[in-house]
Amino acid sequence: MAPKSLLTPPVMVIGAGPAGMSAALAAADCGAEVLLCDSFSEPGGQLVKQTHKFFGSRQQFAGVRGIEIARLLGDKVASHPRIHLLLDTHVLGYYPDGMVTMESAADGVARYLKARPRRLVVCSGAAEKPLAFPGNDLPGVYGAGAVQTLMNLHGVKPGRRALMVGAGNIGLIISYQLRQAKVEVAAVVEAASAIGGYAVHASKIRRLGIPIHTSHTVKRAHGTRELEGVTVWRLDGQGRGIPGTEMRFEVDVLCLAVGLSPAAELLWLAGCRMLYVPELGGHVPWHDEVQQTSVPGIFVAGDAAGVEEASSAMVTGRMAGLAAAASLDLGADFRVKLEEARLELASLRAGPAGEKIRRGLERLNLGVPASGARGPVSSTRAQASGGGS
């Protein structure tokens, strides 16, 4: 179907990653017509390059590889009669009258589109944090996401020998995948005094002989035209480099996996109340239990709501999709489904691995008294004003 220049979907979901696809499916299964858009040429978000098996439980595809989940959810989304999938479509802005503007090449021709959805679910994911050091602009210094895209999406090796910065799950997983692609991994360095990612991921790369140096960071990158080496050093208790502890690695790839922050620009634009919560990755939109932001009718899910695991993203997406549809008077009772999602999420976050997220969510909720933003959505259209009041 050729998109008209003004679309008026009951529900619009921005971002077709694990959260966005789950949101669209949940809302559409409840009878809502959904417009789902994504800037990439295929649905899946980060899943399309995640070749590792997922944790979680069966409801979140535990044991299934991310690339397979992208296919499973992508097929469902593409074949759903009530989901209109717009790929190759960049959302450009959000206006006070609830208008979302887009540049779309979905038909092969670039065109400007507008949508005024009754409910908006933002699942725009997260962006990689940078790391400052001399030489960080040399060719060969990559973000972890770029390395994973090159290898797992395009089949291109980023180089011959890599140094990984960051021992969170992303750094550990991509170190493993570099080795699968026959790229040598000299070491993983981590500024914190302990490994941040799951122990199983760390053990997996240790069995490959890759050392992990905790309490270490990059001092500088070397090279003239491109990366030729990296000097790292040990950090003292205050996070300062200790002279005399330098180690030099001869590598042509330096991969930075030092954390993510929510990509929540659209929610800033929409006037959603934003709070700085380090446990959730930085500035995050305040949201209630069903993922509604301080602006009635605007929901947020996945990493845009606070950086977390992809299994949780699928559940927060489902929750947001259900809640968005529930507010549309479709005549269905959503309480059972919402309660199921709430319990699943609680169990995923219940263990020690979810402690940081729980702490972050507590801080998020302490931050907002705004009683007007809670409870059922009453407005018929997303209003951009009034956020943060």
Add this chain to the structure above:
Amino acid sequence: MSSAEGGSALRKTGVPDEDDVARVMPPLEYRQRGPVAVFECFERIPCDPCYRACARGAVLPFADINDLPRVDWSRCNGCGLCVAACPGLAVFVVHEAYSASGSLIKLPYEFLPLPQAGDDVTALDRQGCPVGVGRVVRVQTPRAKTGTPVVWVEVPRSLAHVVRNISVLPAADTADAVGDSVV
């Protein structure tokens, strides 16, 4: 760190120490009886595919998805379904008395090329250090696309609980590729 169930060494190095390994070791009577699964799963994370994969009910139901696996060893026959299923590649099957002087280890292996039955491979420990030579007995490729290939490798009896990985490269190349001499 508070999320650590394993010792602090595991959080710092990624390598479980002797205490960690001793804690998950199946009781002697089951190790002597035949092949048995060893769950080197030390940290409470939300994950239960081992329970779902086991056809014999040897992995007990999870009250909380963050629980560590609890095993009824009397029901485990060392089939290895959990080895192929575990997202953390943290399960191994060990058959201590596999042959006169050798033990059999079934381990998860996600690298190409896959070895073939009869191949000699370099046996690696939990730090990726070469510790001997293993002989590949069988390679199981998963039925489901999402599973992990499982390599059966025979190693000297003394290495039954030491070897946890293999390298298909000859030992000389292995030292070069995976040794610690990286700086």
